[in-house]
Amino acid sequence: MNKPRVIVTQRTTHEGLLAELSRLDEHCDVRRASGAALTHDELKNWLQDAEGWITGGEKIDAQLLESAQKLRVICQPSVGYDNIDVAACTSRHIRIGNTPGVLTEATADLGYGLLLAAARKITEGWDYVRGGDFGRGEAFPFGVDLYDKILGIVGMGQIGVAIARRARASGMRIIYHNRKESAQAGELQARYVDMNELLTESDFVLLLTPLTPDTRKLIGAEQFTLMKKTAFLINMARGLVVDTDALVHALQTGKIAFAALDVTDPEPLPADHPLLKMDHVLISPHIGSATNETRTRMERLTVDNLLAGIFGRPMPQCVNPDA
Numbered sequence: 001m002n003k004p005r006v007i008v009t010q011r012t013t014h015e016g017l018l019a020e021l022s023r024l025d026e027h028c029d030v031r032r033a034s035g036a037a038l039t040h041d042e043l044k045n046w047l048q049d050a051e052g053w054i055t056g057g058e059k060i061d062a063q064l065l066e067s068a069q070k071l072r073v074i075c076q077p078s079v080g081y082d083n084i085d086v087a088a089c090t091s092r093h094i095r096i097g098n099t100p101g102v103l104t105e106a107t108a109d110l111g112y113g114l115l116l117a118a119a120r121k122i123t124e125g126w127d128y129v130r131g132g133d134f135g136r137g138e139a140f141p142f143g144v145d146l147y148d149k150i151l152g153i154v155g156m157g158q159i160g161v162a163i164a165r166r167a168r169a170s171g172m173r174i175i176y177h178n179r180k181e182s183a184q185a186g187e188l189q190a191r192y193v194d195m196n197e198l199l200t201e202s203d204f205v206l207l208l209t210p211l212t213p214d215t216r217k218l219i220g221a222e223q224f225t226l227m228k229k230t231a232f233l234i235n236m237a238r239g240l241v242v243d244t245d246a247l248v249h250a251l252q253t254g255k256i257a258f259a260a261l262d263v264t265d266p267e268p269l270p271a272d273h274p275l276l277k278m279d280h281v282l283i284s285p286h287i288g289s290a291t292n293e294t295r296t297r298m299e300r301l302t303v304d305n306l307l308a309g310i311f312g313r314p315m316p317q318c319v320n321p322d323a
């Protein structure tokens, strides 16, 4: 019997991930991209006979799917799937696999790490030491305490809860906004508030919400006006949850104090972007889940999803099981 054709456009050179991907070889006829990203035309060509696809985060819409008449399952090693038109997939009976759960703690570490690094000026401290200024210690600008400060979390899912636990250990007070109240709110002594109250009250505003039509540019000029002038914004969600031009303006005009971002819009930022020239900004390159252990678990789950989906079994994590 012919093996089903699977394409892998995720490009990686990490050994652990390649080892997970190699599990496909026994069961599937795998075509794997390496080197430069495929052009749109190459991708359409690869999709012609593909029944399964492990993506590299490409935009997947109805038009692209026209080239993928045999496709039955799309998987990607990420919890977010805002690059995929889910309705277009479901109507074509294409199931989508993602990787929630396995990246919670690593992403929470990075989110809390960015918050802490921003509050305590850790990267400025390193620049200071490297610049030979250690001896002038009294000139180093002070940071701010976390203890007794208010952390406002927008999007209180698993990662929000995991960051809230870390924040509680530092003595922070937690408020949050979410579609529904969190079952863990009691344990975290976290208070549910509306969005305006969250923006007005928070010393640190942490974004974790998925990108949807409702959350696109959720934080813009109006929201920056509500925030404290001393507030820190931390974005661990998607770049498009924030209106980047409004963020630049808010930082330039002192409407907020600091932005720490693991995600940006556009991503990556062009080399001449104003955010890259500001002192009160800290940006990491979308590495929330980027640890050996976590990325390996994500890849394992992606391959498990793919194999289950392509052989008609229930997928361990499926966005649209009714497809």
Ligand code: DGY
Binding pocket: 077, 078, 079, 080, 081, 103, 288, 289
């Ligand atoms: C996720 O899992 O969604 C991460 O942001 C990587 O895209």
